[in-house]
Amino acid sequence: MGHAVNKILKDITIRHKILQGSRVHYIPGWDCHGLPIELKAVSAAENLCPPEIRIKARKFAKDAVSVQKKAFKSWGITADWENGCYFTYNADYIKTQLRLFSTMYEKGYIYRDLKPVYWSPSSRTALAEAELEYDDNYISTSATVKMRLTSIPTALMNVIANTNEAQRIAGTEIGSYEVYALIWTTTPWTLPSNCAICFSPKLEYAFAKSLGRADNCLYIISKDVCEEFGHKIGQQFEILSTFSGELLSGAKYSPLFSQEEGKDSLPFLPGSHVTGEKGTGLVHTAPAHGPDDFVVALSNRLPLNCYVDEDGCFTSEMKHLQLEGLPVLSKETSLKVMSLLGENLIHSAPFTHSYPCDWRTKQPVILRASQQWFVDTGKLKDRALEQLSKVVIVSERGRDVKSSAMAGMLQQRPYWCISRQRAWGVPLPVLYHKHDSSPVTSRELVNHLCSCIDKHGPDFWWTLPLSDLISGDISSNYSINDLEKGLDIMDIWFDSGISWSAVLDMHGSAQVADLYLEGIDQFRGWFQSSLMTSCAIQGISPYKKLYVHGFAVDQEGRKMSKSLGNVVDPEEITCGGQDLQKQPAYGVDALRWWVASHSGTHNNMPVSSELLEASAKSVHKLRLVLRFLLGCLYGSEEADAVHADSCDGQLLDKYLLHLLGNFDSKVCMQYETFQYNRVCSTVINFITNEVSALYCHLIKDRLYCFPIESKERKSCIRTISGILDVVSRAIAPILPHLIEEVYLHHPVPKGDAGFFRWASRNSSSLSNEWSYPEVVKIVELALQVRYSINQKAASFGDGNTWKLGARIRANEEAFQMLNVLQLNEESCESELAEILQVSHVCLQNKVLKDDADLSKDPTMRAQLYLTSNNYQEIEVSSHLPVSVAIFSLQGSFFRCERCRKYTATEDGELCQRCSAVIDSQCNKL
Known part of the structure; x- marks a missing residue:
């Protein structure tokens, strides 16, 4: 249904532009690489080598494309399906992608670094933000931990001294306090990687004492959350004194676990990401497992220790804590880590919250530091935001809201990881030094690799020996024995993000599309990756407009998924299900009408039998009226044109043409602003009220009873012809099958090219002349x-x-x-x-x-x-x-048996008008 929504909305747009006389350049394409296809391909096989995986994945992709293409054709989607499609696994597409990678690398937009990225243990690869979905009911184990201060700045000691003095004067217990910082985390498995505590200089902190614990501990916690946090962990804190967060600068604390020699204390560091809204106002920092932590580590030259492997398990470096091989995401591992904390663990409890998961395996992911390739979004943000401000974003909520939302995503994006540890995709054209893993690549290498694709096909990277891959400039500067091939492929968002370059042929000028049309989720996916790559290569946005649509959901508003059993196959809508009584065949036009009529009303588009039946009834209603109009024109020579002065004084006809002109202008405006749902309501209202209930009803006497050659009837016929022409153009982008059928039955020959070819060549409308106020x-x-x-x-x-x-x-x-x-x-x-x-x-x-x-x-x-x-x-x-x-x-008066009006002077006789018409026709015979 997602495909149906997207492809039909694109087709409606294309067909409207064709009817306006535009030449439309539309090339449908498939993103054929990536983890989902690879998993499907290898699901029934194990221990396959990369070339074998790629062969199976390519076959799976081709089979899926064939099935989808057949469906798209059946929905009436306009395209050159045999010769005009692009596929990201095609050799030419891959060569374009390799060259653009090289260009961005040369410009400094692509680099390699050790950074924390989203990592899927279930897929054993890095993931981008766009490849995540969030489980709002994920249950983690939360832990409240105390960390003992080993070095306290003088200013902070003075606060403690004043606290002691206040206690003495009050006559309460006096003692030598041990000072602890309180931290709260939902990822206890990251505690072995802790190397700092971050605080905010802008917050006010407190020295607090726990009234429920018989100890002499003084706890540091944010003043604003002290009471609320105490309730959360079931303790009551008494604030003894407060101080500014700035006083924590220079403080140090004791590591929770054994550290490297000489690392017997760790620092308190300021962090802009620290807030007083949740937790304790003090943030446990593990640079290998968080982007904010990583930024702090870079600024303060902290070590980036990662003790988690690609399977999401602790490495051998955690052997001394008996954690080696344990999966970090398991509840048992969290309990094991917390048991090692001893008395430093203040409290633990299950915690339900939103957590990122792999969008394909549905399993939770982790943040893990690894060597990856990145697009430097920092260098591109200003240019991308400036270009985005010029883009018109079409949606029901309005341009400004969506533009600012996407701009916010760009602003907050720290980097874009474009490397993946899989086999099915476009290889990163990079070699590495064996001794230090430093990357080696060049423009000449990329050009050589493109020639390898021409000779050996897109699997060349995995099938050819290293000696065949090395270009002349590489071999002259490096020994082949010192180099090795990289095994990473490019992120599929980079694949699709460069489609503007592979698809749009602008003969050397900037490659810019008039419109990108996708679902709302692509604000963080294709829309962003396309904008970033185009700004890096061309310096401009690859699109002028964005059309955003919602998702197909069931009648209860739930996203369709196989696990819920609420998936609807469009073929069941068009052709019917196994039980036609319960799942009738509504036809393609009913499917297209449902898409159009629900395209702009909500972010999500509900699918239900009631809505589909209503769509089918709307199509049937239109069909009946169009059939009536066609029947009126049968055998008439007056049906070929309607001119402003052709109504011969018939004011009802001019009135209808005036309404028709307004209708034509309104529908055209709605198409131009992508308000397809309003097109549907405008068409139905006009056809039902003005055309059927009013005009067609009022003209029946003139149509059936006036002489055929009379000016009154000819005016009526020409008006009907105008209605049929304008309404057909209004409906055709949404219901092309119905209108092609109307065209085939039209009594005036228009050629055999089909409605759209005829209408696009005759795109000028007379509706602007139909103004009779x-x-x-x-x-x-x-x-x-x-x-x-x-x-x-x-x-x-x-x-x-x-x-x-x-x-x-x-x-x-x-x-x-x-x-x-x-x-x-x-x-x-x-x-x-x-x-x-x-x-x-x-x-x-x-x-x-x-x-x-x-x-x-x-x-x-x-x-x-x-x-x-x-x-x-x-x-x-x-x-x-x-x-x-x-x-x-x-x-x-009596009823005339011919016209049924009460105008006859004798019972059983015709009225004077009808008698004259009959006599005239008899005389002709």
Whole structure:
């Protein structure tokens, strides 16, 4: 469903642009590398070498692409599916990627370093932030630990002395305090790597005493959290004195575990990441296991000791603590570490919180220091943020919110790790010195490797010996015996992040797309990686606009997953499930309508049988109206064009064309601003109300009963043709299958190229010419009269207004307006009668007539209404003085069997108009 949402939204955008006459350059592609595919490929096999893994992974990827491509085609997605797709495992794509890596390395944007990164023990590889998902109910073991101060600065000693003096004066117990710092952590396994305690110079700290412990300990804790923290661990602290965090500078404490020789005390260090919002206000620091800790270590030249291996287990360096080989994420290991703390452990308890997990294996990850390759985001941030400020971000919540959110992510991103320890991907084009692991790479090496791809295929790095990989400049400066191949591949976000370079061909100019369209999660993924790489290479953003859509969720708002059993296959929507009674086939257009109608209303897009059925009903409703319009045009030569002056004075037709022009402009604006959900509601409202319920209903007498060659009917036909054309263009981007079917059944030949080719070549619209504001005033006044008549029609029997006559009396202004619809005082065939749907209309000017005059008027064929018991006077709800009298025509006139209006003078006979039409047709025959 995620694919369906994304691909259909892209296709709607593309089809709209095609109909506007644009040439669209769209190349669909697949990110084919990465851990998920590799895991799928090797799930049934063990101990495979890298070339074997790559063969299996490539086959799996190709099979998946084939299945997905078939689905995309079935959804009507416009693309050159046979020759116009890109795949990140293709040789040309890989060569482009290698060259861009080399360029960024030469510019200083890529470097190698030892840093803590997210590490997945379950996948044995580093992960980027975008490859994480968070378990909000993860349970860790929290530990509150005291660390004894061994060196206390003079200023801090003075605070302690004053505290002692205060106790003496108060007459309470006096003793020589031992001073401890309190820290709180949810990762006790990192305590063996502790090498500092960080504090904030801006916080106020306290010397506190635990009232529940019989010791002579003075605890340092943030004043603001002292009481709350005491409740958390079940102890009550009494604050004896307070001091500024600055006084902790220079203090030292005793290590928790045995350290290297000479390291008998560790420092207190200031840290900008320390806050007084949680914990104790003092932060245990292990540089190998946290980005903030790492920054502090760099600034203070602390050692970066990592005692955890790729499997997430303690290394042999922890043998002396009997921790070697223990998995750090297990509860038992945390208990083991805490048992080694002895009396330094104040409190421990389970702690439920949000914790990062590997997005594929769903297992928890750790932060672990290792040698990795990074993009220096610090060098790129200013440029990226400046370019991002120029990008239009399209979403329901608005541009500013999303722009600032993505800008915030960029600001906070310390670095981007682009190396992975797997086999299925693009190799990092780097060799290493055996003796010190220093990297060796060059532009010439990369060019040589690209030629190796041409000769030996994309698996060259793993299949060729080192001697075949080394370029001339490398061999002339290094001995082959001193070098070895690197085994890392590039992050898949780097793969996809350079797609702008591999896909957009701008003939040497900047490669910039008009639009990137993806899910909201790509603010921290593809949108960022694309922006970073493009700013590094081109100095500009690779996109002008971003369209952001939400996720498909079930009717309860839950994300779809196999474990929950709530996954919906789009094929079940289009073709039906095994039980068609429970899972009917709604068709592709219903799927596309569901995507469009829910695309902008929420971040998440709910999928339910009720919503899908509603989408299918909407499509069916549109189909019925379009079929009716097509039927009206059958056999007509007037259906090929609608011009501004082609309505021959038929005001109802001009009124509808005016509405049609407004509709066309509104829908076009909604498409241009990606408000596809509003397009759906606008289309349904217009088709249901203005077209079907109003116009199609009012014109039936003219359509079926007027002579074929009459100007009134021709005007109607040309208006219907205009409706069909404009509505088809409005619906086509969302429902292309339905509109192609309409095109195939259109009575006027338009060629065999298909609707979109024909429409794109005839993209100019006449809707801008359809502006009749004066007509709108006249017709809407008549519609108000009609509404008033309909309100009272039920009192005359079955509510059939054709059984009624109407006398309308209006002041001068209203009379002049309605007089345009009916030139004669009385008429059975006027436009006013057509709009009111009554069989007889008498239109009078209040200023010129009164009831006495009317009763004596010998020309009034319907004057009997004055004495009729069925006479009713109605005041029309209007700003203009208009009153209406309606009366039954039954008994005075008879139903015409052809037009069904009450205009016949003899029972069983046709009315005068219908008789003339029949006679005319008979004479022609």
